[in-house]
Amino acid sequence: MYAAIDTEPFPVPAIDLKRVKSEFLRKEVAYQTGENPGTIVVDPAARYAHLVMGNGRALRYGVGVGKQEGFNFQGEATIAAKKEWPGWKPTPDMIARD
Template sequence: MPIDRRRLLLGSPFLLSGCVTRPAPELSGQSPAGRLDTFDADYASIYAAVDGEPFPVPAIDLSEIEPEFLRREVGYRTAERPGTVVVDPGERYAYLVGEGGRAIRYGIGVGKEEGFNFRGAATIARKAQWPRWTPTQDMIRREPQRYGRYAGGLAGGAGNPLGPRALYLHRDGRDTLYRLHGTVEPWTIGGMVSSGCIRLLNQDIMDLYRRVPVGSRVVVLGSSGNPAV
């Protein structure tokens, strides 16, 4: 029997036992070509404002997001075990692998340049709600006037570029400095936009956050679509 999409995307257990960039696009009174002309009731609910948080999580303006980057259940064949997160930077998707060749697919934004992106397998070593953001030394060296003032870090909150949740990836016991996190710029999902981390819509990173425990495996594919070791 097919899984009910709304129940799945809104929070079923799913068959399982760097970071500031560009201005918003200018939008006319009509939706841009290829985007949602009318709001699907399910997606309006999925991407509604989130209550009960210490800081606001506003609703997503669906007219700013290409429909293919909205969360959905899809067929996905992989050798990875259920519970693994597979990130495909080339396709701009992250997949939470489920049973029976299915996955939850999330649209993502990736690094501005190929060299910014981590590749290979890692482990979620830490999860944080409303995380503190500190630019890396490389970011400060590249753009000192932009990032130097944040060298001491920026507390979590509505203006923090990591958004409401972050997943911290480690490999061989060491921090890769690579995160999956939210964003204050939802219109950038689907683009090459970040300083190397993977960004998701805030409602999507909150959904993924509650589905994956610490210790979960994450695989970031190479440009060929295959794992890079």
Template sequence: MTLNRRGFLIATPLVLAGCATNATVPLLPATAPPTADPHYLSMYAAVPGEPFPVDAIDLSRIVDPKYLRREVAYAGSERPGTVVVDPNEKFAYLVLEQGRAIRYGVGVGKVESFNFQGEAVIAWKQKWPRWTPTQDMIGRDPERYGPLRNGLAGGPRNPLGPRALYLHRNGRDTLYRLHGTIEPWTIGTKVSSGCIRLLNQDIIDLYDRVPEGSKAVVLPIKSQAVA
């Protein structure tokens, strides 16, 4: 995968951010993943030692195999330690040394205006974070989000999952996060209210690899060609 971010640093309004969805579980997967591969079975097994359950991912039903975590060749220009999100391909990359990166599948905003673009700093990391719907989310769906305006504590029902990385720009919270999910079947889709969601095992892996102060880059959405 070759990424080219030349000329993309576009400031966009920081509105409509959020991390919830109404997605439903598909009955059948689009592609059968490598369910018998011990490497992936171990990678996506239940995570011990957590205050709340982090269940194993059922790879036979809910994840296209291309979105499973792997190390790949990387030809982008970002420095090692940078997190690069490509919402077009629905991947996040942790840039490594010597032209390599760890690639994670992600779910992104369901409409283009929901997506953050440009550079940010991972200013804060949180385990089992509290989730609070934004005012935009409450305004769009007051019946659903209004009762949660004071927030939801971390736990198995929290849409942020077991970890969250908070994106700031110019010292201010953008309201966008990289986080886990209680809907693993949505990875590889346009589903969220703007945040970048990863499988819970993947956000735990990324959380452990990147320190606070790390750079994050979210590439712009490519315009769809008009016939």
């Protein structure tokens, strides 16, 4: 489930599962929602993301959340584009804050 990935441009090592709280490991769970299958629902307070599968089921993943209050996204968003290994750099505002 959490093996090393060495087939990508940026390899990801395997992780030691003893260092991860069991409640944050990927797990299929009961999940009642009106969202369509394929939708991802993030609950930052609980630190979970749910991938809705339909029929009252979802894949639940533990997630990290932002460290600063006031920067939490709320609402709905649509992924407008997907790119394999996109570049990213902090904005000038981020650099000024840190």
